[in-house]
Structure formats: C-alpha cells, structure tokens
Amino acid sequence: MAGITIEALSKTYGSHDTDAAAVDDLDLAIEDNQFVTLLGPSGCGKTTTLRLIAGYIMPDAGTIHVDGRLVSSPGSVVSPDRRGMGMVFQNYAVWPHKTVFENVAFGPKLRKIAAAKLRSQVEDTLGLVNLTGLEGRYPNELSGGQQQRVALARSLVVEPEILLLDEPLSNLDAKLREHMRHELKQLQRRTGITFVYVTHDQTEALALSDRIAVMHAGRLQQYGTPYEVYAKPANRLVADFMGLVNLMPATVAAVRGERGVVDLGAGLRLDLALPSGIAAGERVEVAIRPENVRLGTEAGDGDAHAHAHARAEIVDRTFLGNLTEYYLELGSGQTVRAQTHPRQEFAIGDRVAIAVDTSLCSVFRSEKDAAQAA
Amino acid sequence: MGAAILALFVLVLLPLCSLLLGSIRGEGGVTIGHFVEALSSRLYLKPLYNSLILGVLTGLFSVLIGLPMAWAVSRTNIPGRRFIRMTATLSYLSPPFLLAIAYVNLLSPNSGLINVFLRDVLDADWLTFNIFSMAGLVLVTVPHTFPYVFLLASSALQSVDASYEEAAEILGAGKVRTALLITAPLVAPAILSGALLAFVNAIALFGSQAIVGLPGRIVTLPTRIYALFDYPPEYGLASALSLLFVAITVVALYLQRSFLARRSYVTLGGKGSRPQLVDLGWARWVLFGVCFIVFLVAIAAPYAALLAVSVSKSWGLDFWKSLTLANYRFVLFQYDVTQRAILNSLLLAVLAATLVVGIGAVIGWIELRTKVPGRRYLDYVALIPMGLPGIVMAVALIQFWLAMPIVLYGTLTILLLAYAGRYIPLGVRAANTALRQIDSSLEESARILGARWSTTMREVTLPLMRPGLFAGWLLVFVPSIQELSASILLFSSSSITLAVAVYNLYETGYIEPVAALAIINVLIIGAVIWRANKVGGAEIGRAGGARHEGVAS
Numbered sequence: 052m053a054g055i056t057i058e059a060l061s062k063t064y065g066s067h068d069t070d071a072a073a074v075d076d077l078d079l080a081i082e083d084n085q086f087v088t089l090l091g092p093s094g095c096g097k098t099t100t101l102r103l104i105a106g107y108i109m110p111d112a113g114t115i116h117v118d119g120r121l122v123s124s125p126g127s128v129v130s131p132d133r134r135g136m137g138m139v140f141q142n143y144a145v146w147p148h149k150t151v152f153e154n155v156a157f158g159p160k161l162r163k164i165a166a167a168k169l170r171s172q173v174e175d176t177l178g179l180v181n182l183t184g185l186e187g188r189y190p191n192e193l194s195g196g197q198q199q200r201v202a203l204a205r206s207l208v209v210e211p212e213i214l215l216l217d218e219p220l221s222n223l224d225a226k227l228r229e230h231m232r233h234e235l236k237q238l239q240r241r242t243g244i245t246f247v248y249v250t251h252d253q254t255e256a257l258a259l260s261d262r263i264a265v266m267h268a269g270r271l272q273q274y275g276t277p278y279e280v281y282a283k284p285a286n287r288l289v290a291d292f293m294g295l296v297n298l299m300p301a302t303v304a305a306v307r308g309e310r311g312v313v314d315l316g317a318g319l320r321l322d323l324a325l326p327s328g329i330a331a332g333e334r335v336e337v338a339i340r341p342e343n344v345r346l347g348t349e350a351g352d353g354d355a356h357a358h359a360h361a362r363a364e365i366v367d368r369t370f371l372g373n374l375t376e377y378y379l380e381l382g383s384g385q386t387v388r389a390q391t392h393p394r395q396e397f398a399i400g401d402r403v404a405i406a407v408d409t410s411l412c413s414v415f416r417s418e419k420d421a422a423q424a425a
Numbered sequence: 426m427g428a429a430i431l432a433l434f435v436l437v438l439l440p441l442c443s444l445l446l447g448s449i450r451g452e453g454g455v456t457i458g459h460f461v462e463a464l465s466s467r468l469y470l471k472p473l474y475n476s477l478i479l480g481v482l483t484g485l486f487s488v489l490i491g492l493p494m495a496w497a498v499s500r501t502n503i504p505g506r507r508f509i510r511m512t513a514t515l516s517y518l519s520p521p522f523l524l525a526i527a528y529v530n531l532l533s534p535n536s537g538l539i540n541v542f543l544r545d546v547l548d549a550d551w552l553t554f555n556i557f558s559m560a561g562l563v564l565v566t567v568p569h570t571f572p573y574v575f576l577l578a579s580s581a582l583q584s585v586d587a588s589y590e591e592a593a594e595i596l597g598a599g600k601v602r603t604a605l606l607i608t609a610p611l612v613a614p615a616i617l618s619g620a621l622l623a624f625v626n627a628i629a630l631f632g633s634q635a636i637v638g639l640p641g642r643i644v645t646l647p648t649r650i651y652a653l654f655d656y657p658p659e660y661g662l663a664s665a666l667s668l669l670f671v672a673i674t675v676v677a678l679y680l681q682r683s684f685l686a687r688r689s690y691v692t693l694g695g696k697g698s699r700p701q702l703v704d705l706g707w708a709r710w711v712l713f714g715v716c717f718i719v720f721l722v723a724i725a726a727p728y729a730a731l732l733a734v735s736v737s738k739s740w741g742l743d744f745w746k747s748l749t750l751a752n753y754r755f756v757l758f759q760y761d762v763t764q765r766a767i768l769n770s771l772l773l774a775v776l777a778a779t780l781v782v783g784i785g786a787v788i789g790w791i792e793l794r795t796k797v798p799g800r801r802y803l804d805y806v807a808l809i810p811m812g813l814p815g816i817v818m819a820v821a822l823i824q825f826w827l828a829m830p831i832v833l834y835g836t837l838t839i840l841l842l843a844y845a846g847r848y849i850p851l852g853v854r855a856a857n858t859a860l861r862q863i864d865s866s867l868e869e870s871a872r873i874l875g876a877r878w879s880t881t882m883r884e885v886t887l888p889l890m891r892p893g894l895f896a897g898w899l900l901v902f903v904p905s906i907q908e909l910s911a912s913i914l915l916f917s918s919s920s921i922t923l924a925v926a927v928y929n930l931y932e933t934g935y936i937e938p939v940a941a942l943a944i945i946n947v948l949i950i951g952a953v954i955w956r957a958n959k960v961g962g963a964e965i966g967r968a969g970g971a972r973h974e975g976v977a978s
Contacts, residue, residue: 107594131594131595133597146607146611148611157606161598162597209596
C-alpha cells in the first residue's frame with residue numbers, strides 16, 4: 052500500500068510579506084496502513100496540508116512523496132486525478148444532480164469497468180456503508196448522515212490506497228457522529244487503507260487515530276500516539292488544546308538531575324520530572340489535568356500515593372453526570388479545576404485537601420521566559 | 426394594507442380583465458373572431474413568426490456572448506475583470522432604442538458611416554452590412570439581453586461549490602471531463618434561464634423593432650399591435666394579438682422559473698471553498714480581446730457614433746470638418762417638446778419608483794409577516810406584469826380606462842399607471858428579498874421590550890429594509906426613465922416623455938438633433954444612477970437579486 056512522506060512543506064496564501072504561512076516548514080511521515088489525524092484549531096493549516104497532499108494546491112517549498120514517488124514540489128504537482136487517492140469533503144460534495152448510484156458509479160465508470168462488474172462493485176460498497184436500497188435517491192432526499200456515507204462509498208469504491216477525510220463528521224449530530232466514528236475506525240482496520248483525517252475535535256482524534264499530528268499556526272507541534280499527545284504534551288499549546296487543563300504558574304525550587312521541585316505557592320509543592328536545561332529559581336507553568344487532582348477531607352486522608360498535598364476551598368461545583376467538576380481556590384487565590392467520581396460529594400464552602408498525581412503533570416517554561424530564551 | 430391590495434387590482438388585474446374581455450367582444454356580442462383572424466391572416470402570422478425568430482436568435486447569441494464572458498470572469502485569470510463586469514452592466518442599463526438609432530447612423534445601407542467608408546474608401550462593397558434586416562435587429566438587441574445570461578451564469582459559476590469539482594478530480598476525472606460531467610449540468614439551469622429571459626426581453630422591445638425592423642419590412646408583434654392603433658383603431662384585434670403575445674411570454678417565463686427552481690442546488694454546501702482560477706496563459710489576452718470587442722460593439726461604437734452625429738452639421742465621412750453645438754441648442758431651447766419631456770420623464774420615474782417600492786414593501790410584509798389568508802396570491806398577482814410586454818400593458822390600460830367615466834387617456838396619470846403596473850414585480854421582489862434577510866426575531870425582540878407595532882416598524886424593520894428598498898427604487902427608476910414600449914401608445918403632446926420625444930424626432934428624420942437628444946437622455950440617466958449610487962453606497966449590489974428576475978421591456 053502507500054505511505055506519505057512530507058518534507059519541509061510550506062504554503063502561503065496571498066502575498067508572502069503580509070500573510071502568515073498557512074503551512075510552515077512541515078515534516079511528517081505517514082506510514083502505510085495507518086490512521087493519522089491532523090489536529091488543530093481552525094486556521095492551523097491542517098486543511099491546507101490535506102489539500103496539498105491531494106494535489107489541489109502547489110507548495111511554495113518542500114516536497115511530498117507517496118510510496119517514494121515525488122508527487123508535489125514547487126512548480127510541479129501531479130494533478131489530483133492522477134493520484135489514485137480518495138477524499139471525503141466536509142460538506143460531502145455529493146453531486147446534487149446525480150442519484151446515489153450515479154454518484155458512487157462515477158469513479159468506476161471513469162476506470163472503464165464493465166457494466167455488470169460496476170453494478171456489483173457499487174452495490175457491494177453501498178452495502179459496506181449500509182445504504183443498500185437507496186440507489187435511486189437524489190441527495191436532497193437523504194439525511195446528512197446518509198449523504199456522508201454516499202461520499203464515503205464514492206471514495207471507497209475505487210479502492211484508493213490513501214483516503215483523505217476533511218472533518219467528515221463535523222456536520223452530524225452527536226449520536227450519529229459517535230456511530231460513524233466507530234464505523235470509520237472499523238473500515239480502516241478492515242481495508243488497510245491509509246487514512247489521513249483532519250479534525251479540530253480532540254476527542255475524535257484520540258478515539259480514531261494511530262498517530263496524531265497536532266498543528267498550530269501552520270507548524271507541527273507534536274506527532275505521536277494519542278496517549279503520548281495527551282499525557283506527554285510537547286508544549287503548552289498541545290497541553291492546552293488536548294482537553295481540559297490547569298496551567299498554573301510556579302517557581303522551580305530545586306533541581307536534582309532530571310527531576311525537581313516546583314513551588315505553586317500556598318504550600319503546594321510538586322516533585323516531578325523537569326524539561327532539560329531548567330535551573331532553580333526559573334519561572335515555569337505546570338499543566339495539571341483536572342482528573343489528576345484528587346480531593347480528600349481536610350484531615351488529610353487523601354490518596355496515599357499522591358505526591359503533594361495542599362488545602363483548598365470549594366467555590367463552585369458542576370454535576371456532569373459521569374463525573375462532578377469542582378472549582379477550588381487555593382490559599383494563594385489561584386483557582387484549580389478538579390474532576391471526581393460523582394459519588395464523592397462536597398458542598399460549596401467546604402475546605403478540602405487536594406493531592407496531585409505528579410507522574411501525569413507536565414512542566415513548561417513560562418511563556419515570557421521562553422520568549423526571552425528564544 | 427388595503428390600499429396596496431386595491432392598487433394591485435387597479436394596476437394589474439382590472440386592465441388584464443378588460444384585455445381579455447376586449448379580445449372576445451365583437452359587434453354582436455361574444456366572438457372568437459379576433460383570435461381566428463390573428464391566427465389565420467398572414468398579416469399577423471408573419472409578425473408572430475418574426476418575433477419568435479428574433480427571440481430565439483437573440484437568446485442563442487446572448488448565450489454565445491454571455492457565457493464565455495461569465496466563465497472568463499468567474500473562473501479564469503483574465504485581466505480586466507472589473508471592466509468586463511462593467512461592460513455587461515452598462516449594456517444592460519443603456520436604452521435599447523438609442524442603440525438602434527446609433528447603429529442606423531453607422532450601418533444604414535446608404536448613409537451609414539461604416540458602409541459608406543467600406544464602399545467609397547475601401548471599395549469593399551461585399552463587406553457592407555444592412556442594419557435593416559433580421560441580422561441587424563439581432564445585432565441591436567443582443568447587447569441589451571446578453572447581460573441576463575452573463576449575470577445568471579457568472580453567479581452560478583461562482584456559487585458552485587469547489588468541492589463538487591474537486592471530488593470528481595480526485596476520482597480521476599480531468600479538467601475537461603469535470604467541466605462536462607459536473608460543472609455543466611450544475612450551471613445549465615441558470616444558463617437556460619438567462620437565455621429565456623433574453624428571449625422574453627428581446628421580443629418585447631418596441632423601440633429597436635420599430636427603428637431597425639420596420640424599414641427592413643420586418644414586422645414583429647409589438648410593431649404590428651402598434652399599427653393596429655392607426656385610425657380606425659382595432660381594439661379587439663389588438664387585444665387578441667396582445668394575448669397571444671402574453672401567451673408566448675408566459676410560457677417562456679414558466680420554463681425559466683422551473684429551470685431557476687432547479688438551480689437551487691447550486692448554492693448548497695455552505696462552507697465550501699471557492700473554485701480555483703484556471704490559468705489561461707497567453708490565451709487570456711485572446712479572451713480579453715473578445716470581451717473588448719463586445720465592449721466596442723455594445724457601448725463604445727454606438728455612443729461614439731451618437732456623440733459624433735450630435736456635434737456634426739451634417740453626418741457623413743467628413744463630419745469632423747464642421748463641428749457644432751447647434752444641435753444641442755436646438756433640442757434644448759428651440760424644440761419646445763424637450764424641456765417638457767425631460768420634466769415629465771423625471772417626474773414619472775420618481776413617482777413610479779416610489780409608488781412601486783411602497784406597494785412592494787407592503788405586499789412583501791403581508792406575505793412574509795402576516796397570516797392573512799390568500800396572501801400568497803398577492804405575490805402571484807404582483808408577478809403577472811412580468812409576462813406583459815410594455816405595448817400589451819398599454820393596450821390593456823387603454824381598453825380599461827376608455828370604458829371608465831374618468832378621462833385618463835393622454836394624461837400623465839395613465840403613464841404613471843402603466844409604469845407602476847409594469848414594474849411592480851421589481852418592487853415586490855426587492856422588498857421580498859430585503860424582508861427575507863431580516864430575521865423576524867429582530868422584530869420580536871423589539872416587541873418584547875415593549876415597542877408597539879408602529880414603533881417596531883419605524884425603529885427596526887424599515888431601517889433594516891432601507892438598502893434593499895433603495896436598490897429596488899433604482900431598479901424601477903432606470904427602466905421607467907427610458908420606457909418607450911408602453912408610452913408610445915399612451916402619450917399626448919402634454920404628457921410626452923423623453924424616450925417618446927427621441928423616437929418622434931427620429932421619425933421626422935433629423936438625425937443630428939436626435940443624436941443630441943439621445944446624448945442628453947443618456948446623460949440624465951447616467952447622472953441619476955451616479956447620484957443614487959453616491960447616496961445609496963454599495964447597497965445596490967446586495968439587493969440586486971431582483972434584477973436577475975428581469976421584466977419584459
């Protein structure tokens with residue numbers, strides 16, 4: 052099958068002087084048979100990257116190789132119709148003047164497949180996406196989810212080695228989105244097609260991907276497995292983007308090799324791994340996920356395995372069904388969010404002991420210092 | 426509210442009914458004799474045939490010119506895009522009968538300047554072109570009609586979501602195949618719809634058909650109906666012929682509507698990206714050259730000719746040896762009709778535009794914001810005049826008001842009724858579009874804060890509608906001030922309008938003063954549009970949708 056190698060890829064829209072690059076010096080190796088997600092907020096360059104892979108636009112710099120074959124470089128781009136890829140668009144792009152059957156049969160017809168074989172191929176693919184029986188319908192007679200599956204079938208029927216998906220689930224309601232998410236994953240496993248998937252939804256990315264490429268402002272921030280990206284964010288941007296996080300300012304109190312102690316004030320001192328090159332006295336930010344903050348009664352019967360304790364007051368609470376979220380105020384006036392099992396109940400105004408699981412925290416140079424260092 | 430409904434009756438329904446009655450009223454009661462005669466005599470079948478040929482040829486050439494221009498502007502890197510759009514807009518705005526007069530000066534078989542030059546200077550007799558022919562009629566009509574195709578096709582080409590085409594490409598379809606299999610079917614309804622609007626508008630143009638058609642013995646429906654009013658007037662026959670005319674127009678408009686309805690899917694897709702522009706390389710200059718020729722033929726040549734004629738003592742190859750402003754002095758200060766005609770035209774256009782927009786606003790409001798039973802029919806009635814060519818409207822009004830005890834014939838009032846009736850669809854469309862863009866929650870939030878209905882209208886609804894209504898006002902004003910097809914049957918010496926004055930002066934054969942009057946006419950139209958654009962800002966384009974609907978001229 053086919054892997055994709057992207058090297059030093061850059062693309063700027065409009066004039067180079069005034070506009071920031073949509074994609075800036077991107078390196079990415081997408082292996083064969085993988086489900087890779089390009090994740091980031093809108094405007095991060097993920098869709099531009101996808102369109103560069105598809106060949107709709109020409110890079111300003113850098114190259115794209117598919118299976119070792121050069122397909123894109125400045126000044127020379129293999130056109131999309133000769134790439135043998137498939138693409139599912141955010142708005143589905145199901146042709147409104149063609150029936151479901153005609154939409155799906157478009158690709159095989161171009162490939163001059165004999166009528167009988169074409170019919171069985173199209174019907175098999177429609178079966179694969181659960182659309183059997185709707186062959187004669189026009190797109191305006193279909194629901195959003197059905198149109199989405201027509202778009203999928205249209206891309207799959209030509210058996211592409213690479214399937215590009217541009218936020219294909221973003222226009223569906225929550226229930227259907229989850230259902231389709233599951234089906235997409237199954238489909239990728241079954242077919243072994245390399246999926247390159249663009250989304251701004253981190254939950255979706257975590258659920259689907261073998262690898263996630265987190266992008267921001269045209270640059271790749273981190274490329275790793277879902278667990279790595281979530282638990283070991285490479286920088287503050289990634290930590291902030293991947294779900295809820297408390298980013299708390301702190302001072303490095305002591306350094307011992309790769310570990311050290313940071314002081315968050317109000318008696319909260321954490322012993323944890325530090326990024327290299329950090330000296331005592333430096334200002335840092337500690338990223339603490341709300342689910343890694345544990346609450347106990349004031350007496351201090353918090354988790355025995357926790358590495359740090361402090362006192363805090365509950366200032367707000369939100370019941371979310373499967374968990375309860377608390378807003379806590381530390382002695383220093385800082386606010387911390389914590390998530391607990393709903394069975395563990397506190398009232399607003401309660402004073403509690405908090406414990407932080409330091410093995411799941413990350414430390415970053417604070418923004419100001421990082422800017423000075425760079 | 427009641428007044429607006431009453432206005433619809435007086436302006437549209439009653440005249441139409443009297444047209445129907447008039448067509449079946451014979452000397453001895455009800456008869457179908459008028460229809461039989463209209464459909465059997467060569468005197469009437471030939472004009473019918475000519476009108477159809479003219480319409481079909483005009484529709485065809487409108488597509489041949491409008492479509493490549495639309496494609497160039499919306500999908501390629503052609504230079505001078507603004508210039509090309511401006512060419513289409515100016516062609517649409519420019520009065521068709523002036524174009525006809527200009528081309529008579531250039532291409533009449535004996536004295537047309539181009540023909541004289543070809544024959545006497547180049548000795549190329551075979552290159553001369555007789556404007557008084559069907560080909561000539563098409564030549565002077567297409568500049569007015571191709572903008573319909575251009576506007577509809579370019580907006581369709583722009584609104585086809587790029588992903589439709591990209592989806593075809595990634596499945597293996599090249600550029601050409603994508604254009605044929607995906608783009609063409611998606612924009613075809615818009616193109617056909619534009620061609621039909623061109624057809625409907627072309628066959629209704631009395632001015633060019635009288636000026637260019639009649640000398641070449643090409644009689645068409647409007648000119649034939651006009652001739653029926655020579656003494657003794659044959660009202661019955663004119664009514665029957667008018668109804669035939671309406672039938673053709675209505676069929677064409679019905680087809681156009683059903684095509685346009687299918688067009689709805691072009692705008693699907695919401696967040697899609699704009700299509701990428703095709704790089705034509707050196708060929709873009711060739712395409713630009715073609716567009717430039719359209720500019721020359723539709724605007725530059727005719728207006729240069731009119732200007733040249735207007736300042737020459739006697740029109741001919743060496744006209745530039747004796748230039749003069751005497752023609753302007755004559756038409757402005759000695760020809761006693763001109764000043765009256767200018768005042769009449771301005772007054773009528775302002776009143777008609779204001780009246781139509783006012784009625785349109787009320788009808789639009791009733792349709793969209795109330796639950797009055799039968800409100801949809803109001804909208805249908807208000808659209809009827811789209812199917813009524815100007816001369817038919819005049820015939821209907823004459824029939825109706827001659828039967829009334831009030832004497833309106835020959836007054837400014839009947840002209841106002843004709844203009845308001847003809848252009849009411851434009852007003853209703855503009856108001857409808859404007860009102861649709863205002864979410865009713867904006868009005869509801871004023872009400873919940875304690876504002877009464879009248880306060881809500883004054884503070885919220887009307888200010889928000891104003892740009893749309895203003896655009897509608899201008900869309901009515903422009904055709905009103907150049908209206909000829911209906912005015913030609915309704916005017917009297919005291920209620921003469923500018924367009925009629927130009928036409929009458931042309932009939933008398935003084936081509937140099939006619940050209941001067943024509944230039945004055947264009948200057949007035951231009952000044953008003955320019956002034957209105959200044960006042961109204963860029964809001965014209967936003968509500969310009971009504972223009973696409975068009976109205977038979």
